[in-house]
Amino acid sequence: MSGSDSVENPQRRNFLGAITTVVGAGGVAAASFPFIHSMNPSKDVLAGGTTEVDISHIPPGGTHTVAWQGKPVFIVHRTPEEISKMQATVSLKDPEADEKRVQNPEWLVVVGICSHLGCVPNRNAEGWLCACHNSTYDNSGRILQGPAPKNLEVPPYKFVTANKILIG
Amino acid sequence: MIKRTLAWIDRRFPLTSFVQHSLVEYPTPRNLSYWWNFGSLAGIALVIQIVTGIFLAMHYKADVGMAFDSIQHIMRDVNYGWLIRFLHSSGASAFFAIIYIHMARTLYYGSYRAPRELMWWTGQGLLLLLMATAFFGYLLPWGQMSYWGAAVITNLFRATPFIGDYVVIWLRGDFQVGDATLTRFYALHFLFPFIIVGAVVVHLIALHTVKSSNPSGITLAAKDNIPFHPYFTIKDLYGLGVYLIVFSVFVFFLPDTLIMSSNNVPANPFQTPTHIVPEWYFLPFYAILRAVPDLAGGVVAMGLSVLIFAAMPFLDRSKIPGGARYRPFYRTMFYLFIVNILVLGYVGATTVTPGTALLGQFATVFYFSVFLLLPWVSIKEEKYLRARGLPAELETLIKDEETQKAEHRQKHKRRHS
Numbered sequence: 001m002s003g004s005d006s007v008e009n010p011q012r013r014n015f016l017g018a019i020t021t022v023v024g025a026g027g028v029a030a031a032s033f034p035f036i037h038s039m040n041p042s043k044d045v046l047a048g049g050t051t052e053v054d055i056s057h058i059p060p061g062g063t064h065t066v067a068w069q070g071k072p073v074f075i076v077h078r079t080p081e082e083i084s085k086m087q088a089t090v091s092l093k094d095p096e097a098d099e100k101r102v103q104n105p106e107w108l109v110v111v112g113i114c115s116h117l118g119c120v121p122n123r124n125a126e127g128w129l130c131a132c133h134n135s136t137y138d139n140s141g142r143i144l145q146g147p148a149p150k151n152l153e154v155p156p157y158k159f160v161t162a163n164k165i166l167i168g
Numbered sequence: 169m170i171k172r173t174l175a176w177i178d179r180r181f182p183l184t185s186f187v188q189h190s191l192v193e194y195p196t197p198r199n200l201s202y203w204w205n206f207g208s209l210a211g212i213a214l215v216i217q218i219v220t221g222i223f224l225a226m227h228y229k230a231d232v233g234m235a236f237d238s239i240q241h242i243m244r245d246v247n248y249g250w251l252i253r254f255l256h257s258s259g260a261s262a263f264f265a266i267i268y269i270h271m272a273r274t275l276y277y278g279s280y281r282a283p284r285e286l287m288w289w290t291g292q293g294l295l296l297l298l299m300a301t302a303f304f305g306y307l308l309p310w311g312q313m314s315y316w317g318a319a320v321i322t323n324l325f326r327a328t329p330f331i332g333d334y335v336v337i338w339l340r341g342d343f344q345v346g347d348a349t350l351t352r353f354y355a356l357h358f359l360f361p362f363i364i365v366g367a368v369v370v371h372l373i374a375l376h377t378v379k380s381s382n383p384s385g386i387t388l389a390a391k392d393n394i395p396f397h398p399y400f401t402i403k404d405l406y407g408l409g410v411y412l413i414v415f416s417v418f419v420f421f422l423p424d425t426l427i428m429s430s431n432n433v434p435a436n437p438f439q440t441p442t443h444i445v446p447e448w449y450f451l452p453f454y455a456i457l458r459a460v461p462d463l464a465g466g467v468v469a470m471g472l473s474v475l476i477f478a479a480m481p482f483l484d485r486s487k488i489p490g491g492a493r494y495r496p497f498y499r500t501m502f503y504l505f506i507v508n509i510l511v512l513g514y515v516g517a518t519t520v521t522p523g524t525a526l527l528g529q530f531a532t533v534f535y536f537s538v539f540l541l542l543p544w545v546s547i548k549e550e551k552y553l554r555a556r557g558l559p560a561e562l563e564t565l566i567k568d569e570e571t572q573k574a575e576h577r578q579k580h581k582r583r584h585s
Binding site: 034035037038039040042043044045 | 245247249252
């Protein structure tokens with residue numbers, strides 16, 4: 001501020017200048033909050049945060065894909081052979097027991113996004129194969145080989161009834 | 169650290185000297201009243217419109233099937249979407265209010281006169297750009313008023329000689345206002361504010377060349393100018409505070425006052441609302457359009473009613489400085505003109521009856537008479553004032569200015585000899 005040397009009490013003027021700046025900066029920060037928040041997911045997007053799925057129509061050995069938060073979720077009705085095979089093995093890359101990945105051994109629920117770079121893996125007899133970089137997953141969604149570092153993610157879900165699950 | 173960074177930049181780009189020259193030391197007349205706040209306020213209104221507009225654009229969909237619903241989405245679902253939209257819709261009205269006051273100040277104090285004609289004309293261009301932007305933006309909510317406003321205004325171009333019908337179809341990209349119209353209006357509504365920013369820069373460069381006018385109407389001596397900072401940064405900030413309070417009252421308590429209720433009904437190309445009116449800031453011009461009982465005549469009259477302001481530097485023949493302040497006839501005309509604009513606004517807002525139609529025609533004739541009589545009135549007025557003897561205050565002002573001009577001329581001569 002020009003002329004602050006010639007005033008009677010320069011500290012007082014500097015103080016007033018400083019608190020004015022602080023109040024102004026506070027105002028700008030407060031005013032920018034609604035704008036920044038408007039870029040967060042809107043209410044209709046958040047409402048898509050849970051998905052309820054009827055699983056009664058999925059036959060043993062069948063897979064059903066549903067959208068949850070815009071992401072594909074694989075629901076697999078596993079056969080007894082698949083279950084016993086999965087319970088007997090552990091993957092080496094990201095070791096995790098099959099029991100820890102399912103609530104009911106008959107039903108596997110995983111987010112269908114490859115933990116490598118986000119492609120959607122394709123179903124095959126062994127489990128899944130991600131076409132992008134050849135990561136393979138078993139029937140528990142666990143990584144067998146390829147560049148993916150982790151198993152397929154298990155989303156939060158619960159059985160509402162025996163034939164209905166709520167994801168999210 | 170900051171000093172060293174600044175020094176590094178200054179060796180490559182004149183940052184400090186620019187700020188120093190145009191914001192800190194910029195000599196500003198010490199006698200500016202609060203009427204001189206509206207230029208900077210207009211700049212802030214523009215920034216508010218651009219910022220809120222960009223955030224609205226993140227959620228809006230320019231498609232006839234989705235436009236209306238996407239506004240509802242913004243109002244209901246988007247976090248603080250209601251706030252951003254009301255800032256934008258009230259902001260448009262506020263922008264016009266500021267610009268009209270800014271223009272009224274220029275007219276009252278005669279700031280359009282030499283050497284500030286280019287300020288006035290770039291300002292005139294800015295007004296036209298603002299009107300176009302507002303018009304494009306008003307279609308976007310795709311309500312009944314949006315639709316029929318755009319339908320009526322694009323139809324004005326039917327008045328184009330010979331190819332009128334084709335021009336209208338070309339403007340719309342459709343035989344009616346439709347999806348193509350909405351999408352192009354959205355594109356132009358996004359583009360125009362940035363053209364406005366460019367025009368504002370030209371306006372400001374001109375301002376910094378000719379400097380601010382002031383209530384006395386003469387060019388002040390150097391000793392009567394004070395640095396822009398801190399004197400006018402503080403004054404502008406204070407004015408901004410008052411403005412934001414008034415603006416917030418509209419945004420938070422009266423956001424629907426200036427939104428026509430029928431615009432909350434989705435556009436229906438088969439049903440015109442029974443009472444169709446433009447936004448308040450177009451009402452006087454709309455009244456002039458309706459006053460002329462002929463398509464082409466009405467369009468020409470409306471166009472002229474906006475463009476005729478550009479002729480002010482030629483129409484005003486008086487050499488008396490200070491605008492309306494020292495000129496009783498000009499002052500009377502100014503106030504009559506303002507009252508007449510309000511009358512036109514009232515006529516534009518009401519449904520046509522024989523009475524209001526006649527009032528509108530009378531006010532239209534009066535509107536143009538003020539401009540056309542100005543050369544004659546200003547010459548007569550100057551003669552009358554000089555014959556009666558100018559007010560003592562004014563005599564000193566004129567003498568001051570003449571001494572200054574003489575000094576300036578001498579300096580100029582010395583430099584060249």
